[in-house]
Amino acid sequence: xxxxxxxxxxxxxxxAALPAVSRVAWAQAYPSRPARIMVGFPAGTSxxxxxxxxxxxxxxxxxxxxxxxxxxxxxxNIAAEAVVHAPPDGxxxxxxxxxxxxxxxxxxxxxxxxxxxxxxxxxxxxxxAVMMVNPAVPAKTVPEFIAYAKANPGKINMSSPGNxxxxxVAGELFKMMAGVDLVHIPYRSSQFPDLLAGQVxxxxxxxxxxxxxxRSGRLRGLAVTSATRSAALPDLPSLAExxxxxxxxxxxxxxxxxxxxxxxxxxxxxEINASLADPVFKARLIDLGGxxxxxxxxxxxxFIASETQKWxxxxxxxxxxxx
Numbered sequence: 001x002x003x004x005x006x007x008x009x010x011x012x013x014x015x016a017a018l019p020a021v022s023r024v025a026w027a028q029a030y031p032s033r034p035a036r037i038m039v040g041f042p043a044g045t046s047x048x049x050x051x052x053x054x055x056x057x058x059x060x061x062x063x064x065x066x067x068x069x070x071x072x073x074x075x076x077n078i079a080a081e082a083v084v085h086a087p088p089d090g091x092x093x094x095x096x097x098x099x100x101x102x103x104x105x106x107x108x109x110x111x112x113x114x115x116x117x118x119x120x121x122x123x124x125x126x127x128x129a130v131m132m133v134n135p136a137v138p139a140k141t142v143p144e145f146i147a148y149a150k151a152n153p154g155k156i157n158m159s160s161p162g163n164x165x166x167x168x169v170a171g172e173l174f175k176m177m178a179g180v181d182l183v184h185i186p187y188r189s190s191q192f193p194d195l196l197a198g199q200v201x202x203x204x205x206x207x208x209x210x211x212x213x214x215r216s217g218r219l220r221g222l223a224v225t226s227a228t229r230s231a232a233l234p235d236l237p238s239l240a241e242x243x244x245x246x247x248x249x250x251x252x253x254x255x256x257x258x259x260x261x262x263x264x265x266x267x268x269x270x271e272i273n274a275s276l277a278d279p280v281f282k283a284r285l286i287d288l289g290g291x292x293x294x295x296x297x298x299x300x301x302x303f304i305a306s307e308t309q310k311w312x313x314x315x316x317x318x319x320x321x322x323x
Contacts, residue, residue, distance in 0.1 A: 040076025120301035122272035125290030128226035149180035159191035170204035170248035208289030
């Protein structure tokens with residue numbers, strides 16, 4: 001039987017609309033079952049702890065469990081690839097950090113393109129690092145340290161937890177902008193025994209795990225790496241006060257597989273931004289050393305793109321490769 005052309009066109013139009021209808025239905029019903037937040041770091045890390053706080057908030061607000069699943073390995077690329085290949089339905093989310101932006105250049109080949117394959121959902125917090133030196137280093141200010149480093153090229157060791165870490169690239173950005181020659185020493189175990197013993201002289205370490213060393217006088221803080229001073233260390237200048245334009249912070253957010261319906265992304269963005277405005281939740285993030293950074297999905301996407309471009313220059317300058 002031959003169908004009239006108008007009927008065929010109506011069937012075709014209806015079939016073409018089905019995916020869109022399905023996406024709308026998913027968004028309206030979301031969430032109808034538990035979801036996972038994939039974290040590329042081990043349990044007990046700042047990423048894991050903060051992700052669990054966000055998961056608890058979403059669980060309470062949306063009525064379904066948001067379960068944190070730690071998938072460390074390959075510099076967080078295992079977790080990222082798992083989310084890239086997950087269904088774009090809002091039930092598998094990625095804990096996004098500056099490491100993802102750094103990895104885009106640090107690794108010569110990846111099985112995904114982070115900016116293309118992950119949809120930005122929400123920005124959460126930014127965490128500055130602190131430039132700290134062993135007390136035996138004669139410099140007590142950033143200008144004095146720069147002068148000391150220029151007088152001793154290649155003789156000052158800079159420690160980090162490994163190539164591509166925020167500690168490492170923050171130091172490399174400092175080297176690039178200050179024009180100094182520091183020797184990078186990556187550590188698989190803790191860097192602090194050698195730093196405290198004076199075998200390495202300087203590090204750029206995230207603020208939360210730096211406070212006790214500075215307050216006890218075991219290490220000397222010279223500056224924070226954020227663009228402005230930190231409320232946790234208000235007397236410590238920012239590096240930008242001496243190197244205009246300098247900024248190097250760890251940051252956390254949420255991403256999803258590309259093609260995740262915009263309505264689902266908006267639901268998650270709205271609820272996460274609500275957490276960042278909640279006084280109790282915000283205070284918990286500040287206690288962890290972070291500054292809440294609410295953004296729209298598009299603003300977060302622009303931020304990720306700018307961070308990827310920024311760290312690409314620093315990684316190329318340093319010549320760093322994955323360990």
